[in-house]
Amino acid sequence: MSQSRAMGKVKLGMSRLAFRYPFQAGILACMKITEDSAISTMAIGYSQGRLTLYFSPAYATGITLDEVEAVLSHEALHVILDHVNHVPEDGEDRQARTIAEEVSVNALVFESLPGKPLLLEHYPFLPQQDATTDDRYKRLKAETVPQPEPQTLDEHSTWQQITEHGPLAALAATAAITGAWGGLTPDQQAATPQVLVRAAKEAVQALSSGGSIDWRLALRRYVGRSLTRRTSYARPNRRFPELLGVIKGRGKTQGKPHILAAIDTSGSISQADIASFSAELGRMASWYAVTVVFFDDKIQKVFPYAPFTEVIGRGGTDFRPILSNDFLRKHRVDVAIVFTDGYGPTDVKPYIPVVWAITNRGRCPVEWGKVIKINGS
Numbered sequence: 281m282s283q284s285r286a287m288g289k290v291k292l293g294m295s296r297l298a299f300r301y302p303f304q305a306g307i308l309a310c311m312k313i314t315e316d317s318a319i320s321t322m323a324i325g326y327s328q329g330r331l332t333l334y335f336s337p338a339y340a341t342g343i344t345l346d347e348v349e350a351v352l353s354h355e356a357l358h359v360i361l362d363h364v365n366h367v368p369e370d371g372e373d374r375q376a377r378t379i380a381e382e383v384s385v386n387a388l389v390f391e392s393l394p395g396k397p398l399l400l401e402h403y404p405f406l407p408q409q410d411a412t413t414d415d416r417y418k419r420l421k422a423e424t425v426p427q428p429e430p431q432t433l434d435e436h437s438t439w440q441q442i443t444e445h446g447p448l449a450a451l452a453a454t455a456a457i458t459g460a461w462g463g464l465t466p467d468q469q470a471a472t473p474q475v476l477v478r479a480a481k482e483a484v485q486a487l488s489s490g491g492s493i494d495w496r497l498a499l500r501r502y503v504g505r506s507l508t509r510r511t512s513y514a515r516p517n518r519r520f521p522e523l524l525g526v527i528k529g530r531g532k533t534q535g536k537p538h539i540l541a542a543i544d545t546s547g548s549i550s551q552a553d554i555a556s557f558s559a560e561l562g563r564m565a566s567w568y569a570v571t572v573v574f575f576d577d578k579i580q581k582v583f584p585y586a587p588f589t590e591v592i593g594r595g596g597t598d599f600r601p602i603l604s605n606d607f608l609r610k611h612r613v614d615v616a617i618v619f620t621d622g623y624g625p626t627d628v629k630p631y632i633p634v635v636w637a638i639t640n641r642g643r644c645p646v647e648w649g650k651v652i653k654i655n656g657s
């Protein structure tokens with residue numbers, strides 16, 4: 281089938297973008313490009329395991345090639361600045377957040393955009409050079425003068441496809457950013473605006489070790505990567521197929537992955553820590569089956585995730601009961617996350633991946649498992 285005129289124009293815009301903005305072009309090169317008449321302009325989404333750029337054929341043919349190029353840059357910047365992965369917090373001002381996202385992106389597009397884009401010049405009270413989206417959001421939220429309802433250049437409703445797929449879609453975005461950044465020459469990296477350099481470095485850290493980025497994002501991405509292909513006793517091992525049910529095979533299993541979230545309820549864990557653990561597990565529970573365990577020097581309570589502000593325990597800490605293979609097999613979990621300051625004994629290494637979510641005042645008690653520092657605790 282021959283390529284449509286609209287598709288040809290979008291691909292030509294992507295080719296031109298590579299000469300002026302290779303970072304943005306590298307992001308788009310990772311995406312599936314899809315014509316969709318239900319989209320009024322352009323949009324970023326997620327389908328069939330890939331980030332997807334949707335565009336309206338009528339929109340693409342109705343604007344100039346220069347404007348197509350500018351809108352494509354706009355779309356890639358939403359990915360680089362991590363807007364597409366944003367999960368609204370309780371009480372978030374969505375109008376202020378949308379304005380902050382649009383002006384932050386458009387401040388980095390130096391060609392003329394079609395329509396009536398939201399620009400920094402429309403909001404002179406906002407932080408200007410190299411400010412983050414969060415900086416601008418906080419200022420907008422604090423503004424006492426009501427802001428008009430924002431009209432976005434593109435469609436943001438398709439971002440829900442990304443947040444609904446959770447860590448796997450987040451990982452696809454992180455990989456796209458890391459790959460695009462790594463494909464730049466030193467001169468191209470040096471010419472990149474600092475706000476994008478920071479975003480690229482955060483993505484590189486997230487993909488490699490979690491680094492010092494927000495612990496929630498690091499946790500989601502690591503867990504998502506761990507669960508992409510899960511082992512199961514129900515699948516034959518490639519090397520020992522005759523030992524089905526004895527040795528695990530690797531592959532996708534049916535149903536939601538199952539996470540054990542073990543909350544250290546000893547006296548050394550603060551109430552603020554507990555509140556942040558509960559909030560993050562609430563987000564993860566929309567993607568996975570989450571079983572919560574309260575423990576101190578023994579197991580205090582086991583229950584399917586529900587929001588919690590109070591805990592049971594407040595004694596010493598012993599990791600051995602919640603990390604025993606008998607306990608983990610009983611609850612049929614795929615990954616264990618231990619929220620703790622790390623001060624307690626353990627002499628067992630479970631058969632499943634373990635994430636140690638360690639408060640800033642703590643340290644990991646063992647030399648195995650994935651360690652994520654809970655910044656701000």
